[in-house]
Amino acid sequence: MDSSAAERHWVGWHRRYDLPGSSLSRRLALVQRRLREALDEQPAGEIRVLSMCAGQGRDILGVLPDHARRGDVRARPVELDPDLAADAERAARAAGLDGVEVVRVPIARAPCVDSPELLTFGA
Numbered sequence: 223m224d225s226s227a228a229e230r231h232w233v234g235w236h237r238r239y240d241l242p243g244s245s246l247s248r249r250l251a252l253v254q255r256r257l258r259e260a261l262d263e264q265p266a267g268e269i270r271v272l273s274m275c276a277g278q279g280r281d282i283l284g285v286l287p288d289h290a291r292r293g294d295v296r297a298r299p300v301e302l303d304p305d306l307a308a309d310a311e312r313a314a315r316a317a318g319l320d321g322v323e324v325v326r327v328p329i330a331r332a333p334c335v336d337s338p339e340l341l342t343f344g345a
């Protein structure tokens with residue numbers, strides 16, 4: 223698959239989130255629940271989150287807006303596809319999540335997030 227075909231593939235893959243009851247949307251609900259629980263358990267202070275191959279960032283961006291620890295979270299969703307990264311960026315800004323920085327590079331070149339407390343990986 224060349225890089226533009228890969229981008230089209232992943233954009234299409236994300237459309238299944240919009241199908242009610244799809245396995246992908248059920249999986250997302252589960253991931254979000256676990257993420258919420260993990261945030262609940264973190265000690266006071268900054269919480270660093272690294273989300274690898276983040277796509278539209280639906281996991282962390284679906285949890286933070288109404289989570290009590292939102293102000294403590296510094297999250298870096300890392301996503302290669304420019305359209306999906308832009309979706310994540312828009313969602314973060316729309317929710318006023320100033321601690322979220324979308325990183326648009328291949329994961330292997332992502333700036334090392336110094337010892338993140340939480341990792342998400344939804345590939």
Ligand SMILES: C[S@@+](CC[C@H](N)C(=O)[O-])C[C@H]1O[C@@H](n2cnc3c(N)ncnc32)[C@H](O)[C@@H]1O
Nearest residue numbers: 232275276277300301302303327328329344345
């Ligand atoms: C299966 S999707 C998962 C997306 C998201 N984590 C989720 O669960 O909704 C995999 C994602 O990884 C991205 N990706 C693939 N190779 C990548 C790489 N080398 N670096 C960063 N992201 C990559 C794709 O663009 C795609 O959005």
